[in-house]
Amino acid sequence: xxxxxxxxxxxxxxxxxxxxxxxxxxxxxxxxxxxxxxxxxxxxxxxxxxxxxxxxxxxxxxxxxxxxxxxxxxxxxxxxxxxxxxxxxxxxxxxxxxxxxxxxxxxxxxxxxxxxxxxxxxxxxxxxxxxxxxxxxxxxxxxxxxxxxxxxxxxxxxxxxxxxxxxxxxxx
Amino acid sequence: xxxxxxxxxxxxxxxxxxxxxxxxxxxxxxxxxxxxxxxxxxxxxxxxxxxxxxxxxxxxxxxxxxxxxxxxxxxxxxxxxxxxxxxxxxxxxxxxxxxxxxxxxxxxxxxxxxxxxxxxxxxxxxxxxxxxxxxxxxxxxxxxxxxxxxxxxxxxxxxxxxxxxxxxxxxxxxxxxxxxxxxxxxxxxxxxxxxxxxxxxxxxxxxxxxxxxxxxxxxxxxxxxxxxxxxxxxxxxxxxxxxxxxxxxxxxxxxxxxxxxxxxxxxxxxxxxxxxxxxxxxxxxxxxxxxxxxxxxxxxxxxxxxxxxxxxxxxxxxxxxxxxxxxxxxxxxxxxxxxxxxxxxxxxxxxxxxxxxxxxxxxxxxxxxxxxxxxxxxxxxxxxxxxxxxxxxxxxxxxxxxxxxxxxxxx
Ligand SMILES: Cc1ncc(COP(=O)(O)O)c(C=O)c1O
Numbered sequence: 367x368x369x370x371x372x373x374x375x376x377x378x379x380x381x382x383x384x385x386x387x388x389x390x391x392x393x394x395x396x397x398x399x400x401x402x403x404x405x406x407x408x409x410x411x412x413x414x415x416x417x418x419x420x421x422x423x424x425x426x427x428x429x430x431x432x433x434x435x436x437x438x439x440x441x442x443x444x445x446x447x448x449x450x451x452x453x454x455x456x457x458x459x460x461x462x463x464x465x466x467x468x469x470x471x472x473x474x475x476x477x478x479x480x481x482x483x484x485x486x487x488x489x490x491x492x493x494x495x496x497x498x499x500x501x502x503x504x505x506x507x508x509x510x511x512x513x514x515x516x517x518x519x520x521x522x523x524x525x526x527x528x529x530x531x532x533x534x535x536x537x538x
Numbered sequence: 539x540x541x542x543x544x545x546x547x548x549x550x551x552x553x554x555x556x557x558x559x560x561x562x563x564x565x566x567x568x569x570x571x572x573x574x575x576x577x578x579x580x581x582x583x584x585x586x587x588x589x590x591x592x593x594x595x596x597x598x599x600x601x602x603x604x605x606x607x608x609x610x611x612x613x614x615x616x617x618x619x620x621x622x623x624x625x626x627x628x629x630x631x632x633x634x635x636x637x638x639x640x641x642x643x644x645x646x647x648x649x650x651x652x653x654x655x656x657x658x659x660x661x662x663x664x665x666x667x668x669x670x671x672x673x674x675x676x677x678x679x680x681x682x683x684x685x686x687x688x689x690x691x692x693x694x695x696x697x698x699x700x701x702x703x704x705x706x707x708x709x710x711x712x713x714x715x716x717x718x719x720x721x722x723x724x725x726x727x728x729x730x731x732x733x734x735x736x737x738x739x740x741x742x743x744x745x746x747x748x749x750x751x752x753x754x755x756x757x758x759x760x761x762x763x764x765x766x767x768x769x770x771x772x773x774x775x776x777x778x779x780x781x782x783x784x785x786x787x788x789x790x791x792x793x794x795x796x797x798x799x800x801x802x803x804x805x806x807x808x809x810x811x812x813x814x815x816x817x818x819x820x821x822x823x824x825x826x827x828x829x830x831x832x833x834x835x836x837x838x839x840x841x842x843x844x845x846x847x848x849x850x851x852x853x854x855x856x857x858x859x860x861x862x863x864x865x866x867x868x869x870x871x872x873x874x875x876x877x878x879x880x881x882x883x884x885x886x887x888x889x890x891x892x893x894x895x896x897x898x899x900x901x902x903x904x905x906x907x908x909x910x911x912x913x914x915x916x917x918x919x920x921x922x923x924x925x926x927x928x929x930x931x932x933x934x935x936x937x938x939x940x941x942x943x944x945x946x947x948x949x
Binding site for chain 1 (some may be wrong): 622765885886887888891892897902903904911917918947
C-alpha cells in the first residue's frame with residue numbers, strides 16, 4: 367500500500383511552500399500560456415522567454431494542489447536556460463516517468479532508486495539525480511515518481527508539462 | 539418522534555465494517571452517494587433469486603410478483619413525497635434524467651424564444667446544463683438568483699427575475715453549501731408571476747420530510763442512490779395534469795398504447811415516460827430504502843443531522859479557527875449536513891488525500907457546481923457530509939485527520 371510519504375516527498379513540499387520562478391514576464395517578448403484541469407480547478411500559467419532556441423527565462427503563476435504546484439516549480443527550474451530541444455527532452459522524460467506503471471516500478475526497483483536519488487531534505491534546484499530516462503536528467507523531478515501510485519493525481523503532476531509543451535509549440 | 543439509534547443503524551450497513559489503510563472506514567461523503575443497508579441489498583438479492591422477470595408483460599406468477607413489487611416501490615415513493623397517487627411518480631435513472639425529462643418534454647412545448655428560465659447560483663450542473671442546452675437551442679434567457687453573504691438565496695430582486703419567466707428551477711438543498719431553501723415561499727412567488735416550479739430535491743428527500751403539496755411545486759426530481767437506494771434509479775414527481783399534457787420523452791416499448799406503420803399512441807401516465815425495460819430491481823431496492831427511511835422517521839433523521847452538523851461545525855471552528863473557512867450558513871435551521879470548507883493554505887485535494895490515510899472519506903473538488911465555485915471565488919472545496927449512520931466519533935476522526943493534514947502541510 368502506497369504511503370503518503372511516497373506522494374509528498376520532502377522536496378515536493380519544499381517546492382510547494384517555496385515555489386521557484388514565481389511571477390510574470392512582460393508579454394511580448396515573453397509568451398504566455400495557460401493550462402487548466404477542469405476536474406479539480408488546478409491552473410498553471412507560464413511565461414516563457416525563448417531566444418535563439420534557448421529558454422532564457424521562465425515565470426509561473428496559477429494555483430492548485432501541492433502536486434501540481436510543486437511540479438510547476440520543479441519544471442521551471444529544470445528548463446530554465448536550457449535549449450528548446452533539451453526542454454522537449456525533459457518533457458518526454460517526465461511524461462515517461464508518469465506513465466510507468468506502479469507494478470513495473472516495483473519490479474525494476476526504479477521506484478526505490480528514484481526516490482532515494484533525490485534524498486530527503488535536499489532542497490537545491492537541479493540536484494544531481496541518479497536516474498536517466500530517455501537520456502534527460504530529471505534531478506529533483508524524480509521525487510514526483512511516487513505520484514504514479516496515486517493515479518488520480520498523475521494529471522496534477524502533468525499539468526505543468528502539457529502546458530509547457532503547448533507553450534513551446536506556440537513560441538517557436 | 540424517537541431519536542435515531544445510530545449504533546443499530548450502523549450495524550445495518552455492511553460496508554461500515556470495512557477497514558481502509560488499516561483504519562475503520564469513516565464515510566463522510568453521503569452527499570455524493572449514500573451507503574446501502576442490508577435491507578436494500580436483501581430486497582434486491584431476493585428479487586433476483588426468487589422472482590425475477592420483466593414487468594408488465596408476463597402473465598405468469600413471478601412476472602406478476604415482480605410487477606407488484608415494482609409498482610409497490612412507486613407507491614412507497616409516492617407516500618414518502620406526499621403525492622396524491624403513485625401515478626404521479628415517473629421512474630428515471632436519477633435526478634439528472636428527471637430534470638432532462640422536463641427540459642425535453644414540458645419545456646419544449648411551453649418555453650419559447652424570448653421566455654426566461656430562472657435558476658440559482660447554487661445549482662448542481664444537473665439543474666444548470668439542461669437549461670443552458672434549451673437556452674442555446676431556443677433563444678431562452680437564463681436568469682440566476684444570486685447568493686447573500688450568508689450563503690442563502692438573495693431574494694431582493696426575485697420579482698424582477700421572475701417577470702416573464704416560464705419556470706423557476708431550484709434546488710431544495712445545496713450539495714455544496716448545505717443551504718436549505720424555502721421552497722413554499724419560492725413557489726408562491728413563482729406562481730404569482732405565472733411561472734412553474736421545478737425542485738431538485740436530490741439533497742432533500744434523503745434528509746428531511748418532503749411534502750410536494752406543502753411545497754406547492756409543479757415538478758420534483760429525486761435520486762435513489764443518495765437516499766440509501768441503489769444507483770440507477772430516481773424519479774420525477776409532477777402534477778398529474780402536467781404529466782398528462784407533456785409529450786413523451788424516450789420512445790420504445792412500454793411507453794406506447796398502440797403502434798402501427800403510421801404511428802403510435804402513448805401509454806397512460808406514468809408509463810408513457812418509462813420506455814424500455816426499466817431498472818426494475820433498482821426500483822425495488824429504492825422501495826426498500828424508502829421503507830428503511832420511513833421506519834427511522836424523516837423527522838428523526840433531520841434532528842439527528844442538525845445535532846451532528848452543529849457538532850461538526852463547532853469542532854471544525856474550535857480546532858482550526860480562522861485557518862479554516864466554512865462555506866455555508868451558520869444557522870442549522872437553514873442548513874443540512876453537507877459542510878464545505880477550505881484551509882487557508884492547503885488545497886482541497888491534498889486535504890482529501892491525507893485524510894484518506896486515516897480511513898476518512900471526504901470529497902474534494904467543485905462538486906458539480908462550477909458556477910457556484912466561481913461565485914465563491916475558489917477552485918475547489920473539501921466537503922464532509924453526514925447521514926443517518928454517522929456519529930460524533932466520525933466527526934472526531936475527521937477532525938483528527940484534518941489536524942494531521944494541517945501539520946503535514948505546515949509552512
Ligand atoms: C443537488 C443535486 N442535484 C443533482 C445531483 C445529481 O444527481 P444524479 O447524479 O444522481 O443525477 C446531485 C448529486 O450529485 C445533487 O447533489
